[in-house]
Amino acid sequence: MPSPRLRRVAVLVLEGAKPLDVGIPAQVFTTRASMPYEVRVCGAAPGPVAGDGLSYHVVHGLDALAWAETVFIPGYRFPDRDDPPPAVVDALSDAHARGTRLAAISTGAFALAATGLLDGRRATTHWHYTRALAARHPSVLVDENVLFVDEGSVLTSAGAASGIDLCLHVLRGDLGVAASNHAARRLVAAPYRSGGQAQYVPRSVPEPLGERFAATREWALHRLGEPLTLELLARHAGVSPRTFSRRFAEDTGYTPMQWVMRARVDMARELLERSERSVERIAADVGLGTGANLRLHFRRILGTTPSEYRRTFARGG
Known part of the structure; x- marks a missing residue:
């Protein structure tokens, strides 16, 4: 039997690249x-790349993007400060135009957004950076509650560990459920995770921008x-x-009763x-x-159920 043709995957390491984000696709595939x-x-370019905590020595330059059928863009530090070098942005755009699938992990979504390929499309990134992504790229439809978003030829995922969810999703599409489940067992990871990344945000109540009504x-x-x-x-x-409603929304981004509901869900999280x-x-x-009411609002705000949340986060769970 002839050996099956190998599918070509490139992992693009940018300055400040996060080690886990780089390692996930490199190991999964x-x-x-x-x-x-x-x-x-x-x-x-080939050679040393300064990362976040680790440095890398990459063998290949941007020519690998022309070779690849799928390109993963790991997250990197300070994504909201500067776009990647123009040569990187152009290489990503050219690869996509040739039919290459582009998949960003965590803050790698900023590099993908710099190409304009996410304009008018849903995308996500690490919850800490969702507002920054929306502000820097207002044409992107940022969804802060999901683990990953599949828009066909462009995919994005939330924080680092959700890169595993994204990679397993890509595997399911390429090779089927059995191969994806096999890879998940090898990684000691869940083939599917319940809910979105909202459940991992420390609190769903936003930090206020000002001190008005702090006592209230x-x-x-x-x-x-x-x-x-x-x-x-x-x-x-x-x-x-x-007046309270208007000024409260200016401070928090939520109406007073939306804020109260999120505070109640946060309290429920702690009790669970x-x-x-x-x-x-x-x-x-x-x-x-x-x-029933708690389950309704818990799922709406956090994307999971109280029971699933307890199984994930309860002490000793």
């Missing part, structure tokens, strides 16, 4: 009987199990409900992690009434 891939690690926010955080209305919050702040209380009990304790 290694050449073995069950993985008919050849991987070339490349940079803007603190007051509300200590009364999440009680009925909280716009009128009550505005009365505590000493302004009209209309640190206690053995039932979902129904937690729902009552955080002011959401019923377990």
Whole structure:
């Protein structure tokens, strides 16, 4: 039997590249009987590349992008400061025009966005940088809640570990479910993960941009199990409900009641992690009434269920 043709994968290492982001596709698509891939690690030019904590010595330059059928762009430090060198951006654009699939891991989405190929398309990146990506590239439809986004010839993933989810997704498309599951077992990784990256953000309540109503926010955080209305919050702040709503949204990016809901979900997260209380009990304790109501808002905000969240994050879990 003739050997199967090896699929060609390039991993583009940019200045400040993060070691885990580089290592994931390089390891997942290694050449073995069950993985008919050849991987070339490349940079803007052959030679040393200063990374984030590690330095790399890449054998290949941008010619590897012309050779590859799939190009992975690992995340790198300070993506919101400068675009990659023009030669890198042009090489990515040219590769895509030839039919090459481009897949960004974490902040590698910034390099992909610099080509303009994400304009008008959904994309994601590490949750810490989603707002920066949206601000720097306003034509990109940034989705901060997912582990990865597949737009056909351009794919993006969230924080570093979600690069595994992206690679397994690519494998499923290339070789089928069995090959993807085999790779997942070899990596000791879940073939599919529940929910999106929102569940990994430390808190879903945004940090305020200003100090207006800080005392009212603190007051509300200590009364999440009680009925909280716009009128009550505005009365505590000493302004009209209309003024409170407008200024509160300016500070946080959310309406007062959206903020309260996220604060309640955050409190539920802590109770799921640190206690053995039932979902129904937690729902009552955080002011959401019923377990069904908690499940509804938990999935809407975090993309997973309370039970799945507890299995992932509970102590000893």
